[in-house]
């Protein structure tokens with residue numbers, strides 16, 4: 380039985396951070412946390428130490444697996460980037476052996492960065508999607524994943540026939556949704572409303588509802604994207620109204636980006652209990668825009684954070700969370716008039732990376748917290764020593780801003796040590 384020992388950091392709510400030094404976390408043989416306490420006299424197989432911290436694993440709720448080895452290619456606008464980087468990266472997944480090899484690298488990279496759960500897009504190819512799921516299963520990874528759907532305005536290598544890909548997606552969902560003791564989930568993944576026919580969007584929504592799966596898609600990521608949707612659907616009020624009519628606005632829908640949503644749209648998203656995945660690094664990298672996180676939260680929208688890989692260049696989720704704070708500060712200080720509201724605090728950033736993301740993904744009864752009964756998705760990290768000597772109210776902030784991937788010593792998913 381493995382025992383973790385160190386300072387336990389948890390954020391049960393956006394305003395609440397508990398830091399408990401010298402904590403003993405016992406992992407049961409069923410992959411769940413069996414005990415959290417102080418007594419390690421009977422412990423065997425102890426990992427950690429007085430200078431280590433125990434954190435819930437990070438949750439990255441928006442990324443693209445085929446783009447794992449295309450990070451950091453700067454200088455392109457969103458649609459140029461799609462044409463020159465994203466589509467060619469995905470096209471390689473026509474070869475399922477290639478997809479398997481890249482998925483192995485991807486999982487290794489995610490674990491090295493402390494990410495224990497992802498929600499990711501695949502390629503337009505069913506065989507590769509299946510193979511990537513097999514890698515996730517074998518490696519003990521936790522993922523919401525799905526085949527990308529697009530049948531309009533995309534390269535011929537990607538353009539699908541709606542009935543065929545809906546059938547393929549349904550078969551993949553039947554095989555993989557809730558597989559591997561519930562670690563794997565299926566997401567119907569229409570790329571964007573620009574790239575999907577109404578038939579494909581309605582079909583994806585209906586199947587997701589029928590099979591109780593997730594939906595993930597992109598919304599209002601850039602001004603040019605919003606304009607393209609307007610041109611394609613001139614009779615629609617906007618993207619959110621279109622999504623609602625297609626059946627795509629559900630509590631299990633993860634809308635990527637949402638940079639250009641107004642207050643009325645935020646309320647509509649909140650009323651449907653739909654989730655927005657904030658990808659601040661990607662929004663800046665592709666010069667899409669600055670999302671108003673504070674207004675989104677104030678409107679009651681459920682949120683999680685995404686690296687946006689490879690539109691986002693860095694998969695390290697604390698870095699993404701810092702960028703979320705930076706973006707909110709930029710919106711505040713450059714507002715006219717300058718904002719007077721408080722920027723999100725590091726406590727909220729930790730919550731958004733762990734407990735808050737688990738809540739938004741509907742997984743809060745399984746992951747995101749380190750307490751008995753929860754599945755043991757945990758990190759043991761060894762940050763710089765001085766952080767523990769700070770006044771306790773400064774520690775979560777210092778840890779968020781200074782933690783590095785090379786300080787991650789152990790990563791557990793469902794109680795199994797998976798790396799790094």
Ligand SMILES: [Zn+2]
Nearest residue numbers: 442597635687
């Ligand atoms: Zn994306």
